[in-house]
Amino acid sequence: MTILGIQKGLIKDPRIYQILALSSLLTFGWTARAFEIEPAHFIAIIIAACATQWLGSLMIATRVDFKSSLITALSLTLLLRADAMWPLAVAAMIAVGSKFMVRFGGKHMFNPANIGIVAIVLATDAAWTTPGQWGSAVWLAALLAGAGFFVTYRAARLDVPLIFLGVYAALLFGRALWLGDPLAIPMLRLQNGALILFAFFMISDPKTTPDGAIARAAFAAGAALLAFVMTFQLFIDDGLFYALAIMCVIRPLLEWLNPAPHYQWGDPVTPLKLFAKLKKREPQPPRPAPAE
Amino acid sequence: MNRSLRKSLFAAASAIAAVAVTGGAVAFCGFYVAKADTKLFNKASKVAIMRDEDRTVITMANDYRGELEEFAIVIPVPVVLEEGQIHVTDNAIIDHLDAYTAPRLVEYFDDDPCMRYDRMEMAAPTAMAEDSSAGAARNKNSLGVTVEAEYTVGEYDIQILSAEESGGLAAWLIQNGYKLPEGAEDTLGSYIKQDTKFFVAKVNLEEQAQTGLKYLRPLQIAFESPKFMLPIRLGTVNADGKQELFVFALTRKGRVETTNYRTVKLPTGSNVPLYIKEDFGPFYKAMFEQQVKKENENAVFLEYAWDMNWCDPCAADPLSPEELRELGVYWIDGGGDRPDIMPRRPGPSLARDVFVTRLHVSYDAEHFPEDLMFKETGDRSNFQGRYVLRHPYKGDATCEAAEDYRASLPKRFNEEAKTLANLTGWDIDDIRDRMKEEGQSFEPPKKRTWWERLWGNDEKEG
Numbered sequence: 219m220t221i222l223g224i225q226k227g228l229i230k231d232p233r234i235y236q237i238l239a240l241s242s243l244l245t246f247g248w249t250a251r252a253f254e255i256e257p258a259h260f261i262a263i264i265i266a267a268c269a270t271q272w273l274g275s276l277m278i279a280t281r282v283d284f285k286s287s288l289i290t291a292l293s294l295t296l297l298l299r300a301d302a303m304w305p306l307a308v309a310a311m312i313a314v315g316s317k318f319m320v321r322f323g324g325k326h327m328f329n330p331a332n333i334g335i336v337a338i339v340l341a342t343d344a345a346w347t348t349p350g351q352w353g354s355a356v357w358l359a360a361l362l363a364g365a366g367f368f369v370t371y372r373a374a375r376l377d378v379p380l381i382f383l384g385v386y387a388a389l390l391f392g393r394a395l396w397l398g399d400p401l402a403i404p405m406l407r408l409q410n411g412a413l414i415l416f417a418f419f420m421i422s423d424p425k426t427t428p429d430g431a432i433a434r435a436a437f438a439a440g441a442a443l444l445a446f447v448m449t450f451q452l453f454i455d456d457g458l459f460y461a462l463a464i465m466c467v468i469r470p471l472l473e474w475l476n477p478a479p480h481y482q483w484g485d486p487v488t489p490l491k492l493f494a495k496l497k498k499r500e501p502q503p504p505r506p507a508p509a510e
Numbered sequence: 511m512n513r514s515l516r517k518s519l520f521a522a523a524s525a526i527a528a529v530a531v532t533g534g535a536v537a538f539c540g541f542y543v544a545k546a547d548t549k550l551f552n553k554a555s556k557v558a559i560m561r562d563e564d565r566t567v568i569t570m571a572n573d574y575r576g577e578l579e580e581f582a583i584v585i586p587v588p589v590v591l592e593e594g595q596i597h598v599t600d601n602a603i604i605d606h607l608d609a610y611t612a613p614r615l616v617e618y619f620d621d622d623p624c625m626r627y628d629r630m631e632m633a634a635p636t637a638m639a640e641d642s643s644a645g646a647a648r649n650k651n652s653l654g655v656t657v658e659a660e661y662t663v664g665e666y667d668i669q670i671l672s673a674e675e676s677g678g679l680a681a682w683l684i685q686n687g688y689k690l691p692e693g694a695e696d697t698l699g700s701y702i703k704q705d706t707k708f709f710v711a712k713v714n715l716e717e718q719a720q721t722g723l724k725y726l727r728p729l730q731i732a733f734e735s736p737k738f739m740l741p742i743r744l745g746t747v748n749a750d751g752k753q754e755l756f757v758f759a760l761t762r763k764g765r766v767e768t769t770n771y772r773t774v775k776l777p778t779g780s781n782v783p784l785y786i787k788e789d790f791g792p793f794y795k796a797m798f799e800q801q802v803k804k805e806n807e808n809a810v811f812l813e814y815a816w817d818m819n820w821c822d823p824c825a826a827d828p829l830s831p832e833e834l835r836e837l838g839v840y841w842i843d844g845g846g847d848r849p850d851i852m853p854r855r856p857g858p859s860l861a862r863d864v865f866v867t868r869l870h871v872s873y874d875a876e877h878f879p880e881d882l883m884f885k886e887t888g889d890r891s892n893f894q895g896r897y898v899l900r901h902p903y904k905g906d907a908t909c910e911a912a913e914d915y916r917a918s919l920p921k922r923f924n925e926e927a928k929t930l931a932n933l934t935g936w937d938i939d940d941i942r943d944r945m946k947e948e949g950q951s952f953e954p955p956k957k958r959t960w961w962e963r964l965w966g967n968d969e970k971e972g
Contacts, residue, residue, distance in 0.1 A: 301891055343763045343888035350769040350885075397700040398676075402879035406770060453736040455769060455885045 231483050232424075233285040240292035240419060247296070253351070260295045262303040266310035267291040274318035286330070286425075287314050293331035293419060297412065298338070298345055305345035309338040323473070325480060328466045329426040336463045339456055347456055352411025378427055378438045379417040385442035386413075393450060413458065421462055424483075428469055430476030437472055441465045554754040556604050557740060560838030561886060562762050564734040567838025571604040571728040578713045581726065582688045584744060585709040586701045588735040590658040590670050597730040598664030603833050604728055607758050609826035611814035611868035613776065613895030615790045616823050620900060623915035624907040653678035653685075658707065664727060665718035671708040675699065679708070687712070694747045701741070732838060738884045746875035753874070757882070759867040760839055765815045765889040766867040768882050773869065774809040776801060776895045777933055783926045783941065784899050785948040793897070796934035798870065803935075808877040814868035815893040823896075831862070839864055865890060900926075902950075908963065916955045923950045 244260075247253035271287035290313045300306050313334025317326040320333075338345045390404035407413070421427070421441055428434045441461045448457025553573070560567040574581055654674030661668045673679035676699030680690055688710065701708070711729065721727070745753060759766035767773035777797070786793050801811065818828050831842045842862055871882070902919055903912075923945060931938040942952065 299887070299889070301889055346885075346887040346889070348767065348887070350767060350772055352772075397703050398696050399700050400875075400879050406880055410770075453738070 231285065233289060233483060236289050236419065237285065237292065240289065240296065243415075244292060244296060253296075254299070255295060259300070259303055259306050260291075262307045263294050263310045264288070264291045266307035267294075267314045270311045270314035274314065278318060286317075290314055290330045290334070293415075294334055296415060297331070297347055298335055299348050300345040302344060305338050305342060309334040309345060312337045322470050325425065327426075327469070329420060329423050329462055332420055332459055332462045332466070335459050336456070339459070347412070347459070349410065349412045349455070349458070352415075376422075377431070378422040378434060381435050381438035382421055382442045383408075383414075383417050385439045386417075386446060389442065389446040393446075416458055416462075424481045426466060426469070428473045428476065429478035429481055430473065431478075433469075433472035433476035433478075436476075437465055437469060440468070554756060555745075556608060556756045556758070558604060558607060558758040558760065558837050559740070559766075559884075560760045560840075561738055561766070561884070562841065564736055565732075565840070566735060566738070567730060567732045567840075568740075569599060569604060569728050569730045569837055571601060572726065574726055578715060578718060578726070581713045583709075583711050583729075584683065584688060585711075585731075586706045586741045586744070587670070587709045587731060587733065588706060588737055589733050590672070590707050591709065591731055591733060592659070593661045593663070595732045596661060596663045596668060597732070598666065598727045599730055599836055600727055601725065603829070603836055604758075606826060606829060606833060607837070607866070608756065610821065610824075610828060611758060611816070611866060612825045613778075613794055613813055613897070614823060614825045615786065615897050615899065617787070617899035617901060620903040620915075622903055622905055622907050623912045624909040653682045655679055655682040662714055662717060663729075665714055665721055665723075666711045666726075666729060667714045668709065668711045671710060673698075673702050673708070676702055683710070686710075691747045694744060697743045697747060700743075730838070738886070740882045740884070742871075742873060742878060742881055743875075746873065746878065751874070752872045755871045755873060757867075757869040757871070759869070759884070759886075760818075760834065760837060761865050761867070761886045762841065762863055763886050763888050763890075764865050765812075765887050765891075765893075766869070766884050767812070767887060768810045768869070769885045770880055770883045771878065772805065772809045773812055774801070774805055775812045775893060776870075778893070778895050779898065780929045780933060781898045781900055781922075781926050782930050782933075783923070783945045783948065784901065784950060785944045786897065786930070787899055790897075793930075793934060794895075796936060798872070800933060800935040802872050806877075807872070810882070811870045812867070812893060813870050813895045814866065815889070815891070816866055817890065817892065818864035818866050819862050834862070834864055910963070913955075913957055913963075917957060919950075920952045920954050923952055926950075 244253075244255070248255065267287040267290050268284050271284055272282050275282040291310060294306065294310055294313065298306060298309055313330040313332075316328045316333045317330055320327045335347065339347065387404070387408055390407055391401065393399075394401055394404045421438065428437050444461035444464055445458045448454040448460055454460065555573070556571040558567075558569040558571075570585070572583075655678055656672045658670040658672055660670075671679065671682070673682070676695045679698050679702065680695045683690055698708075709731065713726065718726075740755075740757065742755065757766075782793070798811070802809070818834070821828055829837075834842050842864065871878070900922075903915065907915075927938055927941045927945060930936065930941050946952070
């Protein structure tokens, strides 16, 4: 963890890391796994997201910062597909626009990329998600998780993906045990790139997760439960994304029950106690050099 | 060369309307010469699924070749089916769907390098049919198995079962003459807990004799369920080796893909050596097996995705409205006199709103532990498995361009050999030998000097 030193010195804003991680994922997908993402689509999403960000900032008279909209654009590019360009652009506008339009208690309510996907998928058949297309190659999942870990660690929200994945995995394995299914089935489901991407890069967004540690844990666990029920009981394809959108609506209630100060980009890490303990142990104070 | 191709494209496109009305067939992507249908594979099952919202019609064709009294199938179904939800159809429809969506071979002929363009044509036809029948009951049983319903439909005696636990169901099935492979009980148990019913069928020999057919016709079931999936797990329990499954999805919005496995497009559009014209079947088979290996044996392959209104080039005509209705496409008007006059023309002229997806899976329990879960996407872009033969120009052109053209051929042939080796895993030296036999030489022709061309025209060739 020598890189930790760099965090303080060089880049405080975790979004930089997120942009780097998502871009390398996209590049990787483009080259190795042959994602069918047209560059023109990517550009359309970026333009729509950044233009909306600029317009929104203008309206509320704040400094324009494109980092978040770039992250939203990258997430949409990775998770959403369409034949035409417009559904992607519309999704990007809804995603970024929701930050300015749908607010509650001084925060935006929805995870931008998430609400962009949910809205466009519900509203039209012209865009869709491709949950199966990441493949279940273990190494890819590991790569994603590794990159995700790093990004999320920076964002002080590692507890969110870990709790989300833990609860989701427990439900999957529990289901398999109950049904008497081979464990290869839950493994197959967990080795899904879209799920890992969702856990590490979407649900973990510090701006749209509760600030209190307990509320945040409930938020992640609730999303996992909802996603599980929607996928395996109700057979809804995009249950994962709907689950997060629903949790975002419930979030103010969770925050009211477990209040905490709002997160600002670059804030120091404020993890759940369990994780705080883990973290404290990490930076070992340098031992005084033995006197010569 | 590119320019002349584009020209022929344009020329052919404008000629289509006229030719199509006469029933003739034009394709602007080369001559269609061969298709690779599912008969190449042993133990191949073919399943057509019509899916629109929750409405589902599944048509199952099997290539059962054993004794008819031995035939028995157990299919997990999401609901108890009424008699009217079960139907028997004709093989010809599934065969037609297979032919229409099959990977295809097309050929181009290079133009005279000294002159310019040319144009292309082709043809291929097909068939259709239908049938159904009756019976009913309900009773209970000490094994916890309930026979929810009993029917005779076509040549099949059918029972719909629900069960309380897998042991009882297994015992019931064995008592009633169904052979259950070892390990099937666990899988049955999983289905029972998911509140699945079981559709079991045997052949009614009397009814079968009346059909006068030597084979069993495809069974069809229609139901509503939020589950868009195909149960494959029971089939993997006793399978020795892999099984081949072809899924033909008929949907309204667009392409279908699997959500719990990758759906990968079959490599397409490659130029392959000329001798593949005779060997297209083995080529397709070897290529498919090679691609399965390349994708770690756990991918589903997309072989065709197309709007049912047309095709290009056509391996067979699009299905008629009657055939589509028979397969469950309920939103189409089956009656009336064939409005589909221009099947090979692109465009929404008929707006039949049927999108066909052909998926091909080679599966076993190890690589496909879970049933195939599907999703309909909004993707209406067309895809086909298509392989190209390019015949070099054979005439005796003598201009300078012709010299360059001939000199470029060995490189092209070499590319074709490499492509083929890559796609199929065949030995490249064998490929080159076959190509040489077929007249595709790798020797660069001797290039004549300009004075030889000037005065030596009627002499030996280069």
